[in-house]
Amino acid sequence: MTRIGLGGGTAAHGTERRGAPARRPVAKARRHLRLGHDRRRRQIIESAARYFAAHGFHGGTRVLARYIGISQSLFYHYFRSKDDLIAEVYRYLFESRWKPEWEQIFDDPELSARQKIVRFYSEYFREVLNAEWTRIFLFAALSGRDLHKRNHDVVQDRIFPWLVNEVRGGTGPARRVAELTDLEFEIAWNLHASIFYLAIREWVLRLDGRIPLARTIETAVDVFLEGARRLPGDGPERAA
Numbered sequence: 001m002t003r004i005g006l007g008g009g010t011a012a013h014g015t016e017r018r019g020a021p022a023r024r025p026v027a028k029a030r031r032h033l034r035l036g037h038d039r040r041r042r043q044i045i046e047s048a049a050r051y052f053a054a055h056g057f058h059g060g061t062r063v064l065a066r067y068i069g070i071s072q073s074l075f076y077h078y079f080r081s082k083d084d085l086i087a088e089v090y091r092y093l094f095e096s097r098w099k100p101e102w103e104q105i106f107d108d109p110e111l112s113a114r115q116k117i118v119r120f121y122s123e124y125f126r127e128v129l130n131a132e133w134t135r136i137f138l139f140a141a142l143s144g145r146d147l148h149k150r151n152h153d154v155v156q157d158r159i160f161p162w163l164v165n166e167v168r169g170g171t172g173p174a175r176r177v178a179e180l181t182d183l184e185f186e187i188a189w190n191l192h193a194s195i196f197y198l199a200i201r202e203w204v205l206r207l208d209g210r211i212p213l214a215r216t217i218e219t220a221v222d223v224f225l226e227g228a229r230r231l232p233g234d235g236p237e238r239a240a
Contacts, residue, residue, distance in 0.1 A: 010183070041078050042092075044068055049089045053132040056139040057086070083228035090147050093133040094154070099123070104160045113166035117221045121195050122214065138204065140200040167228040183231065191224040 029162035047068040061082050065075040079085040080174055105111070105120050161176060164184045180188070197218060201207045 012086050027099075028037065035072065044075070044078055044087070045088050045092050048085055049093060049132045049136065051087060051162045052086070052139065053135040057143050057145060082232045084147070084157065088146070089136070090150065093136065094126070094128060094151060095131075098154070103162075106166070114221055114225060116166060117163065117191075120159075121217050121221065125195060125199065125213070125217065128198065132204040133197075134199040135202040138200070155192060156185075159192065160185065163188045163224075165192060167225060187228055187231070190227075191220060194224075 037217055044160075051064060051067045056088075061075055064082065064085075065072045068075070075085075079088070102123065103114050105240050108116065111119070137148050137151065157176075160180060164180055167187075188234065195217065198209070198213065201209065
């Protein structure tokens with residue numbers, strides 16, 4: 001008994017044509033192609049992040065594609081435009097590195113306000129404030145792009161209510177950013193800006209600190225908490 005072979009010829013039942021490649025199941029083949037597409041896209045995003053961090057946002061897609069090591073036509077196969085790629089770089093460098101478990105730090109009743117804030121900013125610095133993100137953030141602000149504004153919205157909405165809640169005693173859920181007073185908003189910015197400056201000093205100015213990074217973060221948090229406790233009138237209440 002014979003059956004039709006892959007190339008239209010015949011093959012004996014129960015035997016394989018010599019030299020014929022093994023057939024990949026259709027579903028598995030599609031998964032393989034998709035994995036290859038996603039991996040190449042991720043590689044382009046990572047390479048673009050390095051380019052933007054080193055050179056800013058100048059240069060067209062031809063220059064960018066040459067740096068990445070692909071053709072311009074292949075670039076447009078993966079991204080509609082340079083702005084589309086920049087948006088993906090932002091998601092790769094910031095949004096994808098935001099850890100949902102950070103919220104659990106501020107929900108831990110066993111930790112003091114100081115311990116919570118120090119732990120959060122130590123992890124935030126390590127996960128988010130790397131060389132690529134810090135430099136791209138500054139290039140974006142200087143070139144009029146809105147990446148830094150999007151980042152500010154996330155920082156204000158997610159981080160500031162936690163900080164103010166801790167200096168108020170850490171009782172109850174953190175308030176929304178719209179519920180913060182102007183003074184609370186400013187002291188939260190003072191702490192966050194001091195942490196961000198450490199990244200600028202390391203990745204932009206290339207200056208060494210005189211004490212270890214961990215100690216510097218602890219000191220910034222201590223100054224923040226002590227200053228908040230001394231604010232008069234409508235300032236945050238004394239932290240427990």
